[in-house]
Amino acid sequence: MPDATPPAPAPTTSTAPPRRFLFDRAFLDRMDRALLCLLVAPHADALSLLGIPLADLRASAQTDRRLVEKLYDAAHAPTASTTSVFPAELRALFITLSPLATTTGQAALIRRDAASPIPLFVHRRLPPADLVASVHLEAPHLLKEVRVASDTETADTFTDFAPTTPRPFPAAGDARDTAVTAFTSLLSAWLVERSRSPLCRVRLTETAADILLVIEFCAPPTSFDTVDERLELTQINAVTTDRALAVFDKESGGLSVHGWTSMKEALRRFIGACFFADARHFTSGAVYSLEPLRHLDVALDPSGIPGLEAIELRDIQLLNPDDSTRGYAWSNGDLRKSANDAELRAALATQTTIQSVKLYLKIKDRKRPTAVTLTANRKKYLRRAADVERVLNELLLARGIMKLPERAATTTEIAATSASIASIAASVDQTG
Secondary structure, three states, rough: OOOOOOOOOOOOOOOOOOOOOOOOOHHHHOOOOOOOOHHHHHHHHHHHHHHOOHHHHHHOOOOOOOOHHHHHHHHHHHHOOOOOOHHHHHHHHHHHHHHHOOOHHHHHHHHHHHHOOOOOOOOOOOOOOHHHHHHHHHHHHHHHOOOOOOOOOOOOEEEEEEEOOOOOOOOOOHHHHHHHHHHHHHHHHHHHHOOEHHHHHHHHEEEEEEEEEEEEEEEOOOEEEEEEOOOOOEEEEEOEEEEEEEEOOOOOEEEEEOHHHHHHHHHHHHHHHOOOOOOOOOOOOOEEEEEHHHHHHOOOOOOOOOOOEEEEEEEEEEEOOOEEEEEEOOOOOOHHHHOHHHHHHHHHOOOOEEHHHHEEEEEOOOOOEEEEEEEOOEEEEEOOOHHHHHHHHHHHHHHOOOOOOOEEEOOOHHHHHHHHHHHHHHHHHEEE
């Protein structure tokens, strides 16, 4: 008797593109509700039509994220999927402010504010998201003057590093365990150098296609004030955790990394050194832009770079719109302290193109400064010592002069990574 069971329907595949995250949701989550309401107030009517009344948002507790999630989802919703359109101007504002709501952005804004004739924010001890919102509302010109590389990327961005020669990852066993221990120790010391907690936990999971390293560490301590029922202020010092990811592809031997920009470069070196005995096993493929040097005092600020004591601008070459060239050089010291300082800054404020710069870096424990020449596509320096390369790369990444190429994660990667992290979390809960 023939089987009467109807055939199973053919599987359907979705042709929808993977979701792209325009900005980090934590930017909205961590912002004080009153500040967030002030930020979005010009668009109150449009948000009300989207089911986000400002009165309810203002009254919601900081830990109640329902309306914040609704705001975030509305900003990412396709226009055709809602009867009311999310304000494009507000979406653009979130995209602009979110990269600055990081520890690097916080430090750059504080430095720029401290240099103002009347500093407004230096002593407020505001967390990054609240500081960026306050600056936008009270002194938007500071945002235009600050150019920083984002420390925190959204969860859909990875940087790919190719191997110099494809090699397998160390097999499970003593050799891998030793490499994980050495890697954890190096990364912990790197965090301590940057005034972070030495806490660093590395958990490794393996599938048939790849190996995932989940790195947990502490963000910088943040101080802020809370107000109790008696309207009294209490200062809170909080340290939160953060996470970076590194995915080793077994087929290609390549490495994909997600984390702060400066940490991506450190992970590239440390994974190469500990698991493949060569810090340069993975190549960076970095690109360079001299545009951040239009803001000389921000781009050449040595603060926040361990081991870097001072920077001198010795030479800069410019290309005018009419294709003529002009240059400034001073062998006696920093051009910013020369008689040509005002003329140079005026030239940088025009439509000139920066062709090259020569810097002198004063690095700790080195008697002589290190000369570095930068062009739009490369860096050149004579002392290729490990400490010089580390300091230079960290400076260029922090100031946005060097950028690591990024790509969006595929839906498969997002799902696989989330599943691996959930599996790790479950195993931790079970083992206590």
